[in-house]
Amino acid sequence: MTRLVKMGAIGAAALTMTGCISLGSEPPESLLTLSPSVTADAGTGADASTSDASSAISILPLEAPAKLDALRVPVAVSDTEIAYLQEAFWVEKPARLFRRLLGETLRARGGTLVLDNDDTPLLAAQSIRGTLMEMGYDAPSSSVIVRFDAIRTREDGTVMSRRFEARETGILAEPASVGPALNRAANTVADEVASWVTNAG
Structure with missing residues (x-):
């Protein structure tokens, strides 16, 4: 499993192990991200007043375990061992990427004002929150x-x-395969969540 970087008992030590990824001044050749499989058409939208936000839904910041609170792709080597995929870096932390993906997926269905920005002044009557438990590779x-x-x-x-x-x-177990596969899986989950929200009324 040459493309995996194993974590040591002390997290910082993992960066000094032979063959580990360097997080020095040189940026990685490419970064992974999540791209929605469906998007809202240009010119479409929805609105809600601050006094009546019943038609709006807010996607709150998502929780994530420590292994996902990083810009790297976790790999489950066994039930008790975690590694990171070598040369695979997210452009942002996975929970933030998935939050925006979910927002765009809901927005593409139309008819609902979707708020997925931390700075919005509107308090929506409906909300989605939760925990991104897994977004990685199982060896x-x-x-x-x-x-x-x-x-x-x-x-x-x-x-x-x-x-x-x-x-x-x-x-x-390589970025060129894992990245697109994670994007497809994340879109599947986002679509299922959007269906659950819109069909539940």
Whole structure:
């Protein structure tokens, strides 16, 4: 498994191990990101007044475990060992990327004002939050996994939760294969969450 960088017991030590990624002055050749498979058409939109935000839905900042609180792609080597995929760097932390992906997926369905910006002054009556549990590579099964535990608060105060997961198997442990596969899996999860939100009323 030559393309994996193993984590040491002390996180900083991993950067000094033989064959590890250098985070020095030279930037990586390319960065990974998430691109929506569907987008809202130019010129389309929705609005809601600050006094009546019942038609708006806010996507709140998402939680993530420590292994995803980084710009690197985690790899599950075993049940008790985690590594990072060599030469694979996200342009932003995965939870922020997935939050925007989910927002654009909901926006593309139309008819709802979607707020996924921390600076918005509008307090939406509906919200989506949750934890991005997995967005990485599983070495034993040669697969990528995206898992999101979503919590939806409706305008009447009802709170619902659901786990969403997508995976693709037969993926080589290299950025050129893992990156696109994670993007497809993330879009599958975002689409399922959007369907859950819009169909639940």
